[in-house]
Amino acid sequence: MASSSAAASSSRLPQSAYNPRRHVGVHAERVSDVSSTEYPGHYPGEDHSWDLAKFRENLKVEVKRLSQRSVEFDLVGVDASIANAFRRIMIAEIPTIATEHVYVWNNTSVIHDEVLAHRIGLVPLNVPPGMFKYRNPNGVPTDQDTIVFKLNVTCEVDKNTSKEKGAPRKLIHEEVLSGDLEWVPQGEQASVFTGDLPPPAPTNKNIVLAKLRPGQEIDMDLHAIKGVGKDHAKWSPVATASYRLHPLVILNPSKPIPPHLAQKFANCFSPGVVQVGKGGRVSIDERNLRKESMSREVLRHKEFEGSVELKRIRDWFIFTVESEGPYAPQDLFPESIRVMREKIANIRHAAEALLADVDGAPGAVAADGDVEMGGV
Template sequence: MVKKTSKNSNFPSDEILMKEEVVLNTYDECTDYIEYDDTKEFSVDEYCDNIQVDMVNESDDKMTLEFDITRIEAPIANALRRVLIAEVPTMALEKIYLYQNTSVIQDEVLCHRLGLLPLHVDPRKFQFPTEKVFGINEKGVDCEEEPEGDPTRNLIFKINVSCTKNRNAVPTATDPKQLYHNSSVYTRAFEWVPIGDQASSYKKKKPGMVSDDILIAKLRPGQEIEASCHAVKGIGRDHAKFSPVATASYRLLPTIRLNAEISGEAAERLQSVFSEGVIGIEKKGAKKIAVVKNARMDTCSRNVFRHEDLAQVVQLGKNKQHFIFSVESTGALKSSELVVEACKVMESKCRSLRKQIEALIH
């Protein structure tokens, strides 16, 4: 049963209103800044003091992070997301010096695949490359021989794997892992080769791949892969292999208002149209009434509008100043460290823009 009550016609300016087929109040009259007042001087310090960051959930391995940012606008939230994806630097394999490849994978495909392998290396200890390694000669060859590498700009990994028959295999065996040695090549086959003083710098933890179990290729007897791989520092804007995150996304905090008392069969129906955990049912005397338990878990499916009686008393929205961020690191740095580095990049951009504006003014 749905018991109608007086409905408040005023809707908060900082919320998006979701109807059955339209979304209202998606932008403000004159600015993205919600509390904009042209009669009052804007204070950066006051604005920054109002911003709140709350840690919600972090995985045990520190690679996945969920946190909330409130009292900011969509352009700032989106800037943080885009910087996380494209402008926080990492290390990745850039030059593959392929000495032997008799696998079924073409040379260029194999090299591209190796370049996408995530490295567990702190990029803050390295500098960006300043010049091209070698130019292409008149014969179209990229380089004549492998360079030594710069310890401040490079990491070198070598791989040399060949597949052979397992003469001790059971005659009835059909599994390639039993029939052959090195039938599958994994990232554990890579060996880090220190250059310069890197051996002393990485005594505690050697640079390597994020995971030892990433499949690179499958070999059969007589096939071999031998390569020397040079890693450099870069950003995702130049190539996706440098992107430090697997996912970096945000969504607005859902809001659900019940403008009437919903009880009995209607309460159970209301609970069923939302995601699990969003709507709860509580006892009120002899009745069971529906209450909003956790709007955060709502997926904003708007299935409630399929029921005419419920659609009249349920008001769906999203808080325009409450952003739920989800960040998943590829493994180079912890997700929390990536967020801090992204903020540093944004700060650097702001300082650069300020200097350019001051130069124009003066």
């Protein structure tokens, strides 16, 4: 993560951000200059062949905000298809551990077994997925692919409650919380989860699962296994993963904002984006441009027509990711890169196998790993 001094020096937009080729126009009722070709960023009569050095020069990943559960970072220099691939992988293909099998021994609450099981399955667990294998659907559960929890809660009246007339009645276990899930170690798991590695438990122990009245009981065994979000949302490691294109507001120097309308003009944008100086001089604060909501309010006023252009930078993505599982928020993007690399490797191996079977002529693999078609 960049230091505060580095962040201050990079608060202004680079000059390349004003390159018209990188802009998507935002108008009152439409957008313009949206790339719809099979090769975005390519122009006729120019050499746009792949250049790794140029790609490295344009690529930038910078964390802008980091908290315990969320991160905001900029991904610059890639096509929308790549940015969206990372977003979809973070939502649906990074593995986590979640409750899959629920064995109900007793449930006298008002919540049906299936509904309660579904609620429990959505409780995020703090178990590192890398420590476990995917469970074989037809195999026997082992300590290497299954985490076992027990939920045994009975609601009863607190015997220490005052017996005076009109005194409120206190109940024990009136609410069943996620913190009531008790981990039951299997095999060698007790020796693994020691020291700095906390025992398996919900990441939030205050999630209400059910409410009970005196005499009602819930007794269940829960088996949590490894999975991915594309199979069920309970395995998704994020609460949300989204991006937006970096806003850009460009003033027209040939038609400046009249001083008596400067404050009205500033009020059309998010706070801090437009600065009003002495004499009603209007300027754009590039440090706060990322806060602009692009509401297009300024385009509703005819007096500002032709004085300003609203744009977005097509290859500058502002990601917002909220973690709800065992991953720290700053680890989710590197994990999505790892998953994408595995998918690319699988495609490469499949292509090599396909070429090896074409007319009995095996495909040669170049030094850089690319498959050469050879005489096929």
